[in-house]
Amino acid sequence: MEKNRKRLLKCSFFNRNCASIKNFFSNYFYYKNIRKVINKERIAILLIFLFFLFLNCFAYREDYPPFPFKSEQNLKFLKASKIIEDEGKVMVDNNITVESLRIEEEGFIYQVTIAVDKKIIFKNSLKWVYGIYYADLDNNDYKDFIIFSSYGGCGLAAFISKVDILFQTNQKEFSHLTYDTYQADLKDFVDLDNDGKYEIIYTDFYYGRKHNYWVYSIYEIRNDRIQLANDKYNNFPKFIWYTYKPNDKDSKKITTEEKSDYLSKLNLYYKFNTNNIF
Numbered sequence: 001m002e003k004n005r006k007r008l009l010k011c012s013f014f015n016r017n018c019a020s021i022k023n024f025f026s027n028y029f030y031y032k033n034i035r036k037v038i039n040k041e042r043i044a045i046l047l048i049f050l051f052f053l054f055l056n057c058f059a060y061r062e063d064y065p066p067f068p069f070k071s072e073q074n075l076k077f078l079k080a081s082k083i084i085e086d087e088g089k090v091m092v093d094n095n096i097t098v099e100s101l102r103i104e105e106e107g108f109i110y111q112v113t114i115a116v117d118k119k120i121i122f123k124n125s126l127k128w129v130y131g132i133y134y135a136d137l138d139n140n141d142y143k144d145f146i147i148f149s150s151y152g153g154c155g156l157a158a159f160i161s162k163v164d165i166l167f168q169t170n171q172k173e174f175s176h177l178t179y180d181t182y183q184a185d186l187k188d189f190v191d192l193d194n195d196g197k198y199e200i201i202y203t204d205f206y207y208g209r210k211h212n213y214w215v216y217s218i219y220e221i222r223n224d225r226i227q228l229a230n231d232k233y234n235n236f237p238k239f240i241w242y243t244y245k246p247n248d249k250d251s252k253k254i255t256t257e258e259k260s261d262y263l264s265k266l267n268l269y270y271k272f273n274t275n276n277i278f
Contacts, residue, residue, distance in 0.1 A: 126162050161181055162184075216237060
């Protein structure tokens with residue numbers, strides 16, 4: 001009798017342990033599968049986020065140009081070579097030097113200084129410098145400096161650029177103009193009226209009531225200053241509807257009221273700072 005009781009206890013203990021082990025593994029694989037599903041959902045959400053992030057990042061310039069597609073070949077854009085693409089020091093003119101320092105690991109120029117007769121007249125305020133040029137913008141027979149820098153960031157903000165222009169008003173005399181725009185490059189300077197002076201295409205992004213738009217305005221160079229000149233050129237300002245697909249048409253979706261409101265604040269919100277520096 002005692003032996004049977006002990007045998008039953010052993011079997012009961014074994015069965016309970018087997019059931020516990022079975023439940024343990026069942027729960028383990030159940031929660032493991034749940035975690036897999038959750039991880040898959042997280043990955044899916046992350047991929048969707050990255051998709052729209054990169055869609056925002058790369059859907060500019062080529063897909064939403066200020067001029068009709070395939071018309072660039074008929075336009076006179078500024079052509080100039082970079083003064084410096086790496087670390088170094090270059091004399092671009094008589095006692096006018098440009099010096100740059102570079103972070104090897106990052107691969108970008110982080111400091112640019114321009115000096116006249118060994119006196120520094122310019123030092124960049126942003127460390128991501130991606131273009132330094134020397135060309136005559138205003139057709140006064142003196143070359144000007146154009147420096148492009150990036151603020152960094154994500155999405156559309158990654159393409160916000162700072163433009164510094166040093167107009168050479170007389171030999172070795174400079175005036176500094178600076179402004180922010182989107183993805184600045186040499187195609188922002190184009191001679192639209194063939195007078196030898198380059199107009200500046202100013203790029204902005206407008207968050208409208210129902211849609212969002214890339215907005216292009218034209219500024220003319222007047223001595224060492226610039227002046228809004230949209231009225232002088234057909235189809236400007238141009239509002240390109242941000243449609244997530246290539247588009248070069250001036251939008252009819254935006255209301256006249258929205259346009260007027262935006263344009264009335266253009267020079268207030270986006271100031272162009274100028275000063276004589278040497």
